[in-house]
Amino acid sequence: MVNSQTARQPSKPSDRQPQSSIAPPNTNLSSDSDKILPSLVIPLDRVQAFVRFVWRGTVGAGCIWLGRSIWPGPDYQTIVYLSFLICAFSIALAGLIFVLAAVRWLALALWPGATRINMTNERIDLNTGAFGHDSFAWSDIDVELEGSLEADIYESLPAESIVPTLRHRPTDHNVFGSLQTYSGRPAEDLAAQIKPFVLQRLRVQEAAQA
DSSP, rough: OOOOSSOOOOOOOOOOOOOOOOOOOTSSSSOGGOOOOOEEEEEEEHHHHHHHHOOOHHHHHHHHHHHTOOOOOOTTTTHHHHHHHHHHHHHHHHHHHHHHHHHHHHHHTTOOOOOOOEEOSSSEEEGGGGEEEEEEEEEEEEOOTOOOOOEEEEEEEETSSSOOEETTTTTTTEEEHHHHHHHHOHHHHHHTTTHHHHHHHHHHHHHOOO
């Protein structure tokens, strides 16, 4: 008797079978440089801005008064007259520059709108009222640490022990200096507060140089 049932063929492997979840040994499943850090907002120190207005205004007014007091009269000889005139004009001009700078700091101290530093994964924004608005992309910032420390060593050190230099590559501007000037915070405290962002940028730099 002939068996009408045909022999069962071995099943082919399905294309929909789940792929192995084991990653290759060299694959980094989580990278610190890809983490989304929460936005950091640092208010500007308006009290310190007013203090800067006071001392700059005082110095400027003093220079203008001094320049006016030594301004030569018409009875001087020509050489003496010109010497005093140049000296008086230079002192008065320096005083005027100080006064104008003082006015800007006063405007910042009394600015009606929001004045703050906003730091995200992508950029650093400085809303500084009378001094305008500056924005620095992290991709354009080079992190420099004393002793050329690597990211892993920097991470293991106390947050306030290393003050970084944040150099804006297109303009060669010291961004950390601006952050400290407008926030009015000690360098060590500010370095500790922004360390997660600095560490993240440092890891990106090292990966690009590897």
